[in-house]
Amino acid sequence: MDISRIKKPTLLLNENRARKNISFMAGKAREAGISFRPHFKTHQSAIVGEWFRDEQVGQITVSSVTMCRYFMEKGWKDITIAFPANPAEIDDINAIAEKINLNILVSDFEQLSAFAWKISADVGVYVKIDTGYRRSGIDWNRYGDLLRIADLINEVKYLRMAGFLTHSGHTYNARSKEEVLSIYNDTRSKMLHTRDILPISDTKLSIGDTPSCSLVTDFNGIDEIRPGNFVFYDLTQSRIGSCTTDDIAVAVACPVVSVNHHHNEVVLYGGAVHLSKEYLTEDDGTKTFGKVVSLSNDGWTVDSIIGSVRSVSQEHGVVTLANNSEIKLKPGNIVAVITVHSCLTTDLLRCFTTLEGEVITDFCGK
Amino acid sequence: MDISRIKKPTLLLNENRARKNISFMAGKAREAGISFRPHFKTHQSAIVGEWFRDEQVGQITVSSVTMCRYFMEKGWKDITIAFPANPAEIDDINAIAEKINLNILVSDFEQLSAFAWKISADVGVYVKIDTGYRRSGIDWNRYGDLLRIADLINEVKYLRMAGFLTHSGHTYNARSKEEVLSIYNDTRSKMLHTRDILPISDTKLSIGDTPSCSLVTDFNGIDEIRPGNFVFYDLTQSRIGSCTTDDIAVAVACPVVSVNHHHNEVVLYGGAVHLSKEYLTEDDGTKTFGKVVSLSNDGWTVDSIIGSVRSVSQEHGVVTLANNSEIKLKPGNIVAVITVHSCLTTDLLRCFTTLEGEVITDFCGK
Numbered sequence: 082m083d084i085s086r087i088k089k090p091t092l093l094l095n096e097n098r099a100r101k102n103i104s105f106m107a108g109k110a111r112e113a114g115i116s117f118r119p120h121f122k123t124h125q126s127a128i129v130g131e132w133f134r135d136e137q138v139g140q141i142t143v144s145s146v147t148m149c150r151y152f153m154e155k156g157w158k159d160i161t162i163a164f165p166a167n168p169a170e171i172d173d174i175n176a177i178a179e180k181i182n183l184n185i186l187v188s189d190f191e192q193l194s195a196f197a198w199k200i201s202a203d204v205g206v207y208v209k210i211d212t213g214y215r216r217s218g219i220d221w222n223r224y225g226d227l228l229r230i231a232d233l234i235n236e237v238k239y240l241r242m243a244g245f246l247t248h249s250g251h252t253y254n255a256r257s258k259e260e261v262l263s264i265y266n267d268t269r270s271k272m273l274h275t276r277d278i279l280p281i282s283d284t285k286l287s288i289g290d291t292p293s294c295s296l297v298t299d300f301n302g303i304d305e306i307r308p309g310n311f312v313f314y315d316l317t318q319s320r321i322g323s324c325t326t327d328d329i330a331v332a333v334a335c336p337v338v339s340v341n342h343h344h345n346e347v348v349l350y351g352g353a354v355h356l357s358k359e360y361l362t363e364d365d366g367t368k369t370f371g372k373v374v375s376l377s378n379d380g381w382t383v384d385s386i387i388g389s390v391r392s393v394s395q396e397h398g399v400v401t402l403a404n405n406s407e408i409k410l411k412p413g414n415i416v417a418v419i420t421v422h423s424c425l426t427t428d429l430l431r432c433f434t435t436l437e438g439e440v441i442t443d444f445c446g447k
Numbered sequence: 448m449d450i451s452r453i454k455k456p457t458l459l460l461n462e463n464r465a466r467k468n469i470s471f472m473a474g475k476a477r478e479a480g481i482s483f484r485p486h487f488k489t490h491q492s493a494i495v496g497e498w499f500r501d502e503q504v505g506q507i508t509v510s511s512v513t514m515c516r517y518f519m520e521k522g523w524k525d526i527t528i529a530f531p532a533n534p535a536e537i538d539d540i541n542a543i544a545e546k547i548n549l550n551i552l553v554s555d556f557e558q559l560s561a562f563a564w565k566i567s568a569d570v571g572v573y574v575k576i577d578t579g580y581r582r583s584g585i586d587w588n589r590y591g592d593l594l595r596i597a598d599l600i601n602e603v604k605y606l607r608m609a610g611f612l613t614h615s616g617h618t619y620n621a622r623s624k625e626e627v628l629s630i631y632n633d634t635r636s637k638m639l640h641t642r643d644i645l646p647i648s649d650t651k652l653s654i655g656d657t658p659s660c661s662l663v664t665d666f667n668g669i670d671e672i673r674p675g676n677f678v679f680y681d682l683t684q685s686r687i688g689s690c691t692t693d694d695i696a697v698a699v700a701c702p703v704v705s706v707n708h709h710h711n712e713v714v715l716y717g718g719a720v721h722l723s724k725e726y727l728t729e730d731d732g733t734k735t736f737g738k739v740v741s742l743s744n745d746g747w748t749v750d751s752i753i754g755s756v757r758s759v760s761q762e763h764g765v766v767t768l769a770n771n772s773e774i775k776l777k778p779g780n781i782v783a784v785i786t787v788h789s790c791l792t793t794d795l796l797r798c799f800t801t802l803e804g805e806v807i808t809d810f811c812g813k
């Protein structure tokens with residue numbers, strides 16, 4: 082990669098690291114004897130998808146019908162749409178289910194009732210269980226609600242109960258491995274309890290969050306993991322402890338466009354439409370929208386943090402320089418920003434440049 | 448518009464309101480006898496740009512070289528790039544300056560030095576002044592720094608001093624017209640003071656923030672306004688008082704995919720990749736990522752707020768329903784979300800559907 086050719090914010094991808102992350106997670110699932118159904122919403126790219134196939138991955142997860150159709154057209158034949166099935170898209174769901182093994186998600190009885198009898202091809206149905214994240218799904222201990230749903234699934238010819246699916250997104254607020262494991266153990270025991278107490282057969286248990294999937298070693302009782310973010314990881318995951326900063330596989334190359342010595346700051350061409358407005362709160366209460374590190378033709382280095390992106394507007398990223406940094410930035414320099422949330426950055430830029438200089442533009446539409 | 452055809456998050460545009468907003472601001476500038484150079488970063492669309500031409504607008508502002516080239520190719524011949532000129536894009540700037548009247552922005556001496564002698568076609572140079580927002584630019588009272596910059600501009604054949612440009616983005620934190628006016632008056636007096644004290648000729652004064660441009664009536668001393676967001680406005684602007692909710696010209700149509708009666712919530716297909724992660728903090732400390740209102744074929748109504756988007760993940764928007772709302776949402780319903788920041792939502796969705804059902808896909812690249 083020739084960084085002197087970078088003129089504007091460019092999403093860089095370290096292919097070796099991404100492949101290593103994929104290999105790590107696939108190996109972990111294999112060793113545990115559980116299914117690995119990675120979530121493709123993080124990369125949204127057919128080319129990166131091929132790197133999973135190289136690790137014998139055949140089953141995937143997506144977060145929209147649009148994404149499902151895209152990956153189906155790229156040859157994927159076993160897909161779970163891990164988002165509440167949208168009554169407005171039932172025709173599309175039927176068309177996909179005619180062609181591939183499709184699982185959909187139910188998160189409440191009314192939703193299921195709204196489309197159950199309109200399904201005209203075989204689909205597996207996962208029931209979304211809320212073990213504490215409080216985003217969507219049935220609270221794990223509302224057994225009556227779960228039974229009603231299971232009964233309706235049972236009644237409809239084309240629906241087949243696939244299992245219970247949860248996403249313990251509250252691990253994203255954890256700050257240590259111990260905290261992640263504690264949330265995971267709580268989630269697992271609730272899932273197992275609910276499965277064991279209910280007279281519903283064939284209920285597989287599927288979990289998804291990258292922190293748990295990265296840090297847990299005992300998957301006893303769990304049938305499937307669906308992590309997505311781990312393929313690239315990011316600043317959030319490294320702060321949780323799911324990865325080290327050396328595992329992070331993407332960064333945004335940004336030109337330095339202005340320096341302000343009086344305020345010890347620089348301005349980057351790289352703002353909310355490149356990095357997103359996702360932030361982390363530092364111990365001193367300040368926000369950071371990314372960490373600035375140095376970049377060469379060989380890639381970025383995380384050895385020394387040059388500064389923190391303290392604010393972003395549409396195209397501007399304002400960086401507070403680290404007091405101890407020996408690197409003196411000048412307008413015209415190109416730096417790398419390790420982003421807070423790699424899924425959102427990828428969705429914004431929709432194009433990767435690998436460290437070998439390959440440009441990957443084959444992306445899912447929105 | 449037939450809302451029964453909406454299957455996924457769709458950016459709706461009320462053309463009449465946008466045209467009314469354009470007409471209002473153009474008329475205001477005309478009455479004040481000042482230049483109107485609207486910022487096109489909010490809409491990024493050639494079609495919406497034509498609505499400005501219908502109001503005799505001939506000069507525009509953009510936030511990137513890419514955007515400048517896009518609008519130049521759509522026939523715009525007088526453009527200011529209101530973002531610090533990027534030393535990595537000087538060849539592109541020269542190519543554009545060969546063809547149209549171009550103004551660029553300088554925000555520090557080092558930046559100017561990095562490219563000044565590489566400019567090979569006439570460009571106007573605005574010097575970015577910081578009157579308190581603290582994003583970029585020279586502090587208004589660093590006269591020595593300003594003189595050094597003016598001297599170098601003067602020295603280089605192709606550069607011409609255009610004036611002082613500021614963006615009082617701190618008006619976005621205001622909560623009343625009085626607060627906005629107070630910030631504006633402070634900005635104006637600093638700008639006038641600096642211009643008057645320095646022996647630099649031909650310095651026009653250009654201001655940009657939508658709150659000031661919407662609420663100020665006395666533009667005495669100001670030569671140009673460059674607001675952008677006002678074309679659509681949004682929840683942030685209505686909270687500041689720059690507009691009423693009836694002036695907001697865009698909303699995102701979102702399918703309801705799940706209901707949770709136990710928690711008084713619904714889940715929308717509409718998350719961070721549609722609404723952005725921009726939020727407002729409510730008086731009780733909670734965050735809101737958008738307000739949910741009802742939608743019919745005639746458009747959305749702001750008469751009653753159905754609920755607030757309390758959290759967003761990639762595709763999910765979780766809505767806390769208002770206790771006093773009489774509208775009972777069901778999976779399959781389509782609602783409208785009034786977004787916190789219309790510029791970011793537009794950048795994410797890059798396609799408008801007007802209330803007449805016209806689909807506008809002619810958008811600037813990134």
